[in-house]
Amino acid sequence: PSQNAALPHLNNFARWRDRTKAFIDAALESGxxxxxxxHVYSSGGAVQDANLDLLETYGYINNNQELIPYLITEMGAYNVAWYHGKSYDSSPPLSSRDFDIIQNAFGALMSTLRTHDNVGKIITFMTLDPSDLRSSDEHRYPWSLTVGDQDSDVTWSPLISYFELLKGIEGDFAYSYSDDAYIKVxxxxxxxxxxxLLMNFATSGNTEVDLKFPxxxxxxxxxxxxxLYLxxxxxxxxxxxxNIVRGGDLKWKNATLSGVPSKITIRAQGMTVLEFKYQNPMTELGTVQRTRHYMVRIEDARKKQLEYPVEIETNLKYNAYFEGIPLSSGGMAYIRISHSRKLTREDTPQLWINDVRIHNYSSKMAGPKRSFSDKYFGTFVIPYPLxxxxxxxxxxxxxxDEGGWISTVVIEVDQxxxxSCCLLGSRESSMDCVTTTAGRGAGIMRPVPMNEQFLDNPSFENLESKWEYTGRAKVTTKDQYWGDRSLRFIDEGASAKQIVFLKGDTNYRLHCYVKGSIRMSIERSFSSNWPEVQTSKVIYGSNLARTFDEADNARWKNQEIDFFLKNRGEYDIILERDDGGNTNLxxxxxxxxxxxxYKADAVPPYVGSSNVALPGFNTWTPPVRVQGDRNLFKNPSFERESSFGWLLDGLTEFRADEQLEGEQSLVLYPGSLAEQRFPLVKGHTYEFRCYVFDKCPLVLEIQKSGQVLHSxxxxxSFxxxxxxxxxxxxxNFKAESGIHVxxxxxxxxxxPCMVDYCSVSDISR
Known part of the structure; x- marks a missing residue:
């Protein structure tokens, strides 16, 4: 599509009839x-409002009363003076140009989110690849997120502010309403x-916005x-x-406020996102069911059925008919009228609803009327009791007066x-909201966000997910803490595993709500091929049945692990039924x-214990006399996989959540051993030492030719x-000649015994 694809009103809607409508008709006919x-360029606000109503109306009526899913695959602002495609020449960068690109993209987003239930994807046109030929000119490509190319340092361009503004937004839509057409929310x-999310579509002045939380x-x-503002x-x-319309500098502000504001000021074309972090989980206390209804036909006063968009004649009444509007005593209807006219023509037609004349309504649209070619295009909304x-x-x-076109009439219904009835905007008489959201346990808990925590399907609501189940681990609706489902472990040893990619040098918290006894752990596999192929696992945190009470649900307990990861990579999150020897649990x-x-600094206040432990790593350094070449053991603290050096036999594992030196220690279970062999100088005196945790029962032994020499x-003594x-x-011991084991x-x-850092050193010198 061209950059004007989302401007169907151009050339008296010839662009709609000859392009978009023709395409829809042909594609529907072929199935x-x-x-x-x-591609939505420079048309956010009123134009995109009207464009979507036209697309949805035509698609719904001609697609067996089913909406056709809608995607934006490019959006932003464009002007031919910014870039010359044949020569790859970009005009000099301008802060005001960056602002224009961002505010047009954000405006298109805000308009399109009204129909979020039918939107598949929204992509802004901002390029990322520094090796793109368009980025190699003297001036950066106007829509590039980076400055520099493959031959120079690459930094972010000011356009990155668009994504900073939207950073972290995730969840379900909650009811919101603005009584000012210039302010979208x-x-x-x-x-x-x-x-x-708020945007001011005014092109001049500042607007003070009252924030009301009923x-x-x-x-x-x-x-x-x-x-973001100019x-x-x-x-x-x-x-x-x-061809910049408003000059100036793009400004970005990110501030922590002292409390919940009652008013904010938004500059012309300014964009604001307020982020509220709650002390208790956010609940859904009520619902507003929103539906959109499309005219089944439109006629003139002569009862002649017309094809829309309808060309306007002087003083001729046009009637749009609807069917199947839901009946509700507390709901509201929002009648959306879209038209395209010259700026010199009347913008507020006479209006009747069921033959009752409506006076004193506003035909204000989302932003000043912008004339594309010779006409503007947009939507105004009339609230009406359902x-x-x-x-x-x-x-x-x-x-x-004659001239222009009626594009569509759409009725949006909020039941x-x-x-929740007290929330609905523009009522003839207000209703008080008597219930607050304070406290836990009231209403339906909202979903756990995925952008702040790392587990897929955390509440086991989706039957298809990244969890891998073994044994008799089943998703069930029999009992649950949150949502409709939970995971049930029917037999001992039943487990669930999920692989996650995590950053290094970071503290984390893994937390679950549990009934019964489980073991939760963070692990990864450990394999080496020297002195022979052998595999084990590294445990970065583990918790067997250490739980504490949940304040608002006596039947469920909290269970958590606070752990530290030194290295980035993939880790296994494992949940396993384990009674620890006490079947009564x-x-x-x-x-x-x-x-x-969660990362430790992002744990919500209500998830687990109030303070996140920050384990970190021990920083102990071995004595100089057992370091480096003075120590005959290879890999004395059991770190390196590629040159591990130790021969392991029996059940072993590594612990990264309790170590003395390096990043992990070795755990030897009963009947297991680790050994190395190397020659010593006959007659020299050597020291054999290891460091153990909590006086564990480790045996140190030296053999030669199958005979125990020392142990x-x-x-x-410890x-x-x-x-x-x-x-x-x-x-200490005196060496014989040859290889010692x-x-x-x-x-x-x-x-079991945990051991870290072993050494054999010659103390004769």
């Missing part, structure tokens, strides 16, 4: 129309946060205001050359349920629900080293 994709909420506001821990200045010579509208209403229009069944994985059993529960075991092991009747 291959799955969606409509458009949308609200989005998840369990942790709510977002209010239910009140739940306690918030943080309010952030993000703003610090307007007189147009300079370069801005005039590039109970007065009837199920088959007639909307009538009459203009005092409310109980306590499983008497009421074993269930898991709402498992989340220190599990009861040998020497404190000032590092918590870590202690040292050591002994050094083993550390745990006897089969003992407990």
């Amino acid at each position: 291959c129309l799955k969606f409509i994709s458009e 949308h609200a989005v909420a998840n369990a942790n946060k709510a977002y209010v 239910y009140g506001m739940s306690p918030v821990s943080q309010v952030v205001e993000r703003r 610090n307007e200045k007189p147009l300079n010579s370069e801005e005039l050359l590039q 109970e007065k509208l009837g199920s088959s209403p007639k909307i009538s229009l009459r203009y005092p 409310c349920r109980g306590r 499983q008497a009421d069944g074993v269930y898991v629900d709402t498992c989340t994985l 220190l059993d599990e009861d040998g 020497i404190p080293i000032g590092q918590g529960s870590w202690r040292m075991k050591r002994f 050094f083993s550390i092991y745990v006897r089969s009747i003992s407990e």
Whole structure:
């Protein structure tokens, strides 16, 4: 599509008839129309409002009363003076041009989100690839998110502010309403946060916006205001050359507010996002059901059925008929009238609803009327009580002068349920909202956000997800903490695993709500091929049945792990039914629900314990006499996979959540061992030492030719080293000639043992 594809009114709607409508007709006839994709440039606000109403009306009526899904695959602003495609020449960058691109993209987004239930994708036209030929000119490509190319340093361009403005927004739409056509608003909420998106479509001046929360506001821990606006200045010579309408500098503000604001000021074409972080999970107290209804036919006063868009004649009444409007005593209807006229023509037609004349309504649109070619195009909205509208209403229009076109009439209906009726905007008489959102447990909990935490399908609501189940692990509706489903472990050993990619040098919290006893852990596989192929696993955090009460639900418990990762990569999140030897813990069944994985600094206040532990790493350094070449062991602290050096036998694992030196320690289970072998100098005296955790029963042993030469059993002395529960075991011995085999092991009747950093050093010198 060309950059004018979303301007159907051009050339008296010839662009609609000859292009878009013709395409829809042909594609529907061939049975291959799955969606409509458009490029929306410089037409956010009123124009996109009217464009969508025309597309939806025609698509619904001609597609067996089913909407055709809508996509925007490019949007923003465009002017031929900005870029010359044949020569790859870009005009000099302008801050005002960047603002124009961003505000047009955001305006198209705000208009299109009104029909979010029928939108498949919205893509702004901003390029990312520094190697693109269009980025290699003297001046950056006007729509590039980066500055520089493959031969130079690459930095972000000011256009990145568009994505910073929208950063983190995720959730379900919540009801919002603006009584000023120039101010568009949308609200989005998840369990942790709510977002209010606002845009001022005025092209001059500032607008003070009153923020009203009829239910009140739940306690918030943080309010952030993000703003983009133009610090307007007189147009300079370069801005005039590039056909910039408003000169000045793009400004970005990101501020933490002291509380919930009651008013904010939005500059002309300014964009604002308010982010509210809640202390308790956000709940849904009521619903507003929104539906859109399209005219079944439009006639003139002579009862002649007309094809729309309808060309306007002087003083001729046009009647749009509807069917199937829902009846509701508390709801509201919003009658949307879209037309295209010259700026010199009357913009407020006479209006009747069911033959009753409506006076004193506003025909204000989303932004000043912009004349494309010789006419503007847009939508104005008339609120009307749903109970007065009837199920088959007639909307009538009459203009005092000829010229222009009526594009569509659409009725948007908001039906409310109980306590949500007080929210609906532009009522003839106000209703008080008596219920607040304060407290937990009231209403339906909103979904856990995916952009702040890392687990897919955290509440097991979706039957298809990234969880892998083994044994008799089943998603069930029998019991749940959050939503409609939970995960049930029927047998001991049943488990669920999910692989996640996590950043390094970061603290995290894994948290679940549980019934019964489970083991939760963070792991990854460990494999080496020297001295032979062997596999094990590294555990970065583990919790077996250590739970604490959940304040608002006595049947469920909290279970969590706070852990630290040094390295980025893929990790296994594992949940497993494990009674730990106490079968009574499983008497009421074993269930898991709402498992989340957050970075430590992003954990919501209500998820788990109030303070996140920051484990970090030990920074202990071995004594100099057992470091480097003085230590004959390869890989003395069990770190390197590629040159591991140790031969393992029996059940072993590595622990990264408890280590003395390096990034992990070795756990030897009963009957397992680790060994290395190397030659010694006959007659020299050596020291053999290892560091163990909490006086664990580690045996240190030296063999030669199958004979035990020296050993220190599990009861040998433990020497404190000032590092918590870590202690040292050591002994000295005199070497024989040849290869010696050094083993550390745990006897089969003992407990597991954690060991870190072993050394053999020549102390004769």
